[in-house]
Amino acid sequence: MRTAFHGQLESLTELLSSMCGLAGLAMERATQALLKADLAMSEQVITDHDQLTEMQTRAEEAAFALLALQAPVAGDLRLVVGSLQNVANAERMGGLALHVAKIARRRHPSYTLPDKVHGYFAEMGRIAVELGNSARDVVLSHDPDQAARISDEDDAMNDLHQRLFSAVLDEEWEDGVTAAVDVTLLGRFYERSADHAVEIGRRVVFEATGQTVSD
Amino acid sequence: MRTAFHGQLESLTELLSSMCGLAGLAMERATQALLKADLAMSEQVITDHDQLTEMQTRAEEAAFALLALQAPVAGDLRLVVGSLQNVANAERMGGLALHVAKIARRRHPSYTLPDKVHGYFAEMGRIAVELGNSARDVVLSHDPDQAARISDEDDAMNDLHQRLFSAVLDEEWEDGVTAAVDVTLLGRFYERSADHAVEIGRRVVFEATGQTVSD
Numbered sequence: 001m002r003t004a005f006h007g008q009l010e011s012l013t014e015l016l017s018s019m020c021g022l023a024g025l026a027m028e029r030a031t032q033a034l035l036k037a038d039l040a041m042s043e044q045v046i047t048d049h050d051q052l053t054e055m056q057t058r059a060e061e062a063a064f065a066l067l068a069l070q071a072p073v074a075g076d077l078r079l080v081v082g083s084l085q086n087v088a089n090a091e092r093m094g095g096l097a098l099h100v101a102k103i104a105r106r107r108h109p110s111y112t113l114p115d116k117v118h119g120y121f122a123e124m125g126r127i128a129v130e131l132g133n134s135a136r137d138v139v140l141s142h143d144p145d146q147a148a149r150i151s152d153e154d155d156a157m158n159d160l161h162q163r164l165f166s167a168v169l170d171e172e173w174e175d176g177v178t179a180a181v182d183v184t185l186l187g188r189f190y191e192r193s194a195d196h197a198v199e200i201g202r203r204v205v206f207e208a209t210g211q212t213v214s215d
Numbered sequence: 216m217r218t219a220f221h222g223q224l225e226s227l228t229e230l231l232s233s234m235c236g237l238a239g240l241a242m243e244r245a246t247q248a249l250l251k252a253d254l255a256m257s258e259q260v261i262t263d264h265d266q267l268t269e270m271q272t273r274a275e276e277a278a279f280a281l282l283a284l285q286a287p288v289a290g291d292l293r294l295v296v297g298s299l300q301n302v303a304n305a306e307r308m309g310g311l312a313l314h315v316a317k318i319a320r321r322r323h324p325s326y327t328l329p330d331k332v333h334g335y336f337a338e339m340g341r342i343a344v345e346l347g348n349s350a351r352d353v354v355l356s357h358d359p360d361q362a363a364r365i366s367d368e369d370d371a372m373n374d375l376h377q378r379l380f381s382a383v384l385d386e387e388w389e390d391g392v393t394a395a396v397d398v399t400l401l402g403r404f405y406e407r408s409a410d411h412a413v414e415i416g417r418r419v420v421f422e423a424t425g426q427t428v429s430d
Contacts, residue, residue: 064292177395
């Protein structure tokens with residue numbers, strides 16, 4: 001009985017890990033779509049998002065079944081509850097990639113980004129993908145130290161986001177209101193994506209140790 | 216034993232309901248701070264947010280204890296799991312009010328909003344407060360019909376958000392980039408706040424019926 005239970009728990013963990021990986025991949029593609037005004041890439045991110053939503057439903061059902069049929073306790077219970085909470089975080093990371101792709105599609109065939117902020121988004125995209133991959137890995141490894149390090153990568157994202165924001169609000173911004181609005185929203189999407197990865201890391205720390213990580 | 220369990224479940228429900236109410240109140244105050252450039256009101260929203268975070272921790276611990284010690288099944292399990300998920304939604308609603316208050320504070324003593332979008336935010340604020348109150352009520356009533364109606368209020372929010380967005384991107388926008396950036400972020404915060412209320416409504420429908428509401 002415990003073996004079947006642990007097999008199901010492992011399946012849930014793998015499903016959640018795959019969701020994080022897919023969310024990272026979606027952000028990678030959305031960033032490419034944005035930087036290269038690549039319509040096909042935007043469309044792919046938009047189409048692929050349904051898969052993530054469907055995985056979310058499956059993962060929630062699996063977690064629910066584990067609670068209902070197996071009544072886990074202690075570390076196992078923390079793992080099921082943490083997974084249930086992290087499924088929502090992984091789906092949101094994917095949802096934010098979807099928003100990025102939609103903005104890129106809306107501006108096609110024009111480029112969404114003024115040249116001067118191109119570098120910020122290349123870097124924010126790189127960090128977002130790394131964070132998605134880190135989330136994917138720690139969900140599987142259950143390693144609290146690795147999970148806690150996700151915050152360090154988030155610090156880099158917050159710093160970039162802050163500098164991007166200053167660039168838009170600088171008096172020398174000459175790219176007009178539409179570009180400013182797009183850049184503001186896009187910056188917010190990348191920053192939020194990183195926050196969800198941090199949240200996933202926090203839950204993994206809690207699952208592994210029973211301790212909550214403070215801000 | 217079952218009586219103690221239901222007492223604890225009721226306490227959890229009441230705590231979640233209070234969180235929704237407080238999130239609605241925070242959005243009401245943040246909107247006032249924004250519309251009236253009221254610094255004291257901004258500060259109050261910012262200070263009060265800690266209470267919501269502390270309630271989130273308590274509610275998560277209570278849900279976890281119910282799962283660990285009582286191993287609920289069927290409708291009771293749905294209620295515990297749904298509450299656990301909704302606690303995160305309620306906290307985010309409050310977090311978005313906090314963001315609104317911080318923007319209002321950053322611009323003080325100036326007004327953040329150009330006159331022409333004042334009306335949009337007065338209305339978006341009204342709807343956000345209504346949605347917070349609706350969430351507060353359905354969490355207690357468990358009424359699936361009332362919960363499903365939250366989406367209708369969200370439609371009104373989405374419509375306003377869309378019109379606000381068009382106003383900012385209109386060629387006649389003469390209020391500069393900083394105001395455009397603030398209005399864009401603020402619009403997003405109100406719209407996301409409404410999404411979280413919808414999510415709370417969906418979970419309540421699931422708790423009450425076992426059925427998932429699709430988009």
